[in-house]
Amino acid sequence: MTKKEIKAFCKANDIRNYTIEDDLRITVDGNVCLDINDTELPVQFNEVNGNFDLINCLNLTSLKGSPINVFGNFFCSKMQLKSLEGAPDWVRYNFDCSGNQITSLEGMPDLFDGVFACVGNPITLASIFELSELSEKRVVRFIMDDFDFDIYKGCTFKDKYDFSDNWLEFNGIATVGSNFDYTIAKRKYTIEQIIN
Secondary structure, eight states, rough: OOOOHHHHHHHHHOSSSSSEEEEEEEESSSSEEEOOOOOOOOSEEEEEESOOEEEOTTTOOOTTTTTEEEOOOEESSSSOOOOTTTOEESSSSOEOOSSSOOOOOTTOEEEESSOOEEEEEEEOOOHTTTHHHHHHHHHHHHHHSSOOOGGGSSOOSSGGGGGSSHHHTTTSSSSSTOOHHHHHHHTTHHHHHHHH
């Protein structure tokens, strides 16, 4: 895209307080809420100092073009995503990619102080053992840390996930009431031995 086309895109999507960098990436001081029918983002974002919302982009199949850093929340639920390729490297708060067709957590962003929600995706426990070192490190933090479900009370997650006691159950990757031992998992025991 040219600078003129980028400016037209920003105007059409009510993106204000932005800077077009030399490499034509967009840095935005504020929130971005896109409503487009494309399968990919037509512009490249650099950083967004606010929320980045793709909820109305139902045809998106890729996160390519997403900001590298998001200083708010990142929402990309209920689209056609098959992977997290192109996802931000860092998100300040929550990242929600629920209700897509994602089969692996490869490419999961680093979250500073939020929750990674991937409810309703066909992700399996077995796929967690096939992650790169960086993605595995990010996923394990959510598996092993205490997870505060209270922040979701009254939100869209009003089913069994509200009362789960771990992140894997919350996202439907492990069954409710299961006991996941990541130490055993790293020794490559069978799924049945890891979950009881």
